[in-house]
Amino acid sequence: MTDCRQDNKRSSVSLFVHGSFHRYFSVPYVFLTRFLTIGIPTVRRQQSNYFLETLDSLLNCTYQENIPNIYIVIFLADFNATWKYEMANIIEQKYSKIVRDGTLQIIEAPTEFYPSLDHLNHTYNDPIAKRKWRSKQNVDYAFLWLYSKELSKYYMQMEDDIFTVPGYINIIKEFIEEQKTDWTCLEFSELGFIGKLYHSKYLEKLAKTVLLFYEEQPVDYTFLYFNILILQGSRIIRRPTLFQHVGFHSSLPGKIQPLKDKYFDNIKKTLHGDNPPAKVHTTLITSPDFLPDLAYSKDDGYFWAHAAPVVDDTIHVLFDEPQSLEKVVILSGSQQHPTDKIENGRLDACLSVKISGDNRIECFNNIFLGYSEDGTFLADNLEMKLNKFMVTCLKVTFTKSQQWWLIIKEIAVFVSKAH
Incomplete structure (x- = not known):
């Protein structure tokens, strides 16, 4: 009986690549390929919610001339349909212009995209709740990547509880141009899976790899193995980093996560001198x-x-x-x-x-x-x-x-x- 259960889970995973997508507030034209897609999955939190502040930081710190070169894809990854509907409308009302022109896209996944989250492998000595949380999170990421794989030349993963620095898009462009050898992943935060930038051509392979091991380990580990498989032997982290984690209460109920990126600095000028040329x-x-x-x-x-x-x-x-x-x-x-x-x-x-x-x-x-x-x-x-x-x-x-x-x-x- 146990072996049949495992086989059923794995066979359902193999179907995910062909899942359908549901996008809120669809626009009536084909999306043109842009420079960068920023993907943000978000779910309900029992306590503090940082999502709208995260989105404000990303948009306010993007120079206006860079807006036509990016997409931001918001994946409402909670299973609660009421919450998703309400959150989609809040986002649409606050950012209506860039929702209408397709820059900001809001998506959800069909329920059948997810495998069973029961009877998961017992790894890392994690309790059942944490195993379910990280396994679902792996599938969330995979869905987001499969949706985003053809939107832009590059894709960057973001979490829903960060802030950034002014002009971060230009800094990312410059760091890409500085690379003298082939690369798979550039990192703009040292924490977890925040600020990881990939060539979009790798997103489907990355999704399949994470789905293959969705119940064994968190994405924070899997992406490092994936990078090695695509022949990047060491991490390439841009320092100072560009994204700081601000969340204290994790999306896993009851988990406290006061992580800070020690290489991040958001320095604002305060003296405002005359400063002649x-x-x-x-x-x-x-x-x-x-x-x-x-x-x-x-x-x-x-x-x-x-x-x-x-x-x-x-x-x-x-x-x-x-x-x-x-x-x-x-x-x-x-x-x-x-x-x-x-x-x-x-x-x-x-x-x-x-x-x-x-x-x-x-x-x-x-x-x-x-x-x-x-x-x-x-x-x-x-x-x-x-x-x-x-x-x-x-x-x-x-x-x-x-x-x-x-x-x-x-x-x-x-x-x-x-x-």
Whole structure:
């Protein structure tokens, strides 16, 4: 009897690839292939629900010019029909424009898509409730992938309890372009199955693999084996990561999941300096994603050096035109990376500079403005200190070598209003 039960489960799994899809609020045209599909399965939670905040973060942090290049597929994966109907209408009312144009798609699965979730294999010493939860979750993912496999060139898996950073789509594009060898999966979060990006051409194979082992292990493990089968031998994780887990109460009733991605940083500028036109130069090793100018820009962004500063490393803020300054504030480190700060540094105002052909900057007639304190430079009342001299350049010098990398999250320059 036991063997027959197992055979019936496996045979039903083999039919899933040919299941039918139900999409809420269908639009009357064929979807054109886009750059990226973001898939989000969601179910009812007994306590906190983070889904709408997740969707807001993804949409608000997508630049408008990127909206026509993405699809977001919401899979209402709960078995409660009333909840699905109500949630679909909430989404449609809040995001009606992108639902109507097909950018945001809301789907559900037919009941017959799912195998029996009774008499599951006892693995990882999990209790029955958890085995049912993770087995159903595997099937949820597979259904979402099969629906999404032809929508776009790439597909990224998302959970319903995350937030992201502004411009994340462009950062994903840049990271893809940086890859010099063939790859199967790029990761934009180190946690679970959040922010995993695949070529869409692999989605059907991935779905079949996860379905084959749907009751044996969670997708967090299966996808790593799948990547090896498609000849990616090691993980490719983009750091800093782009998605942070915010959920505390899991979709598994009673489970607490306070996981945080230690490589995520969402740094907002708060000082809003005048920041007259200038270029930022440094002797530190830089990354194309976190260039020094981002710390000075009035837009969100920060500089993250990809090596620890050593003694006599420098950062120069070279003004396009000499400036009369009132205050300078430089903030380093972050909540997620508090050690990536200026430990020992001095700040000088340079009245004249010499730039050599190799972009090397030499400063002359320097006026000392202060040492760093707990990762921060604060130099105010500068009209008095500078004796009304015009400043050509600001120079940060590291006076001791450091152990940790460096984040400059904001450089705020305030000019004198008397000029």
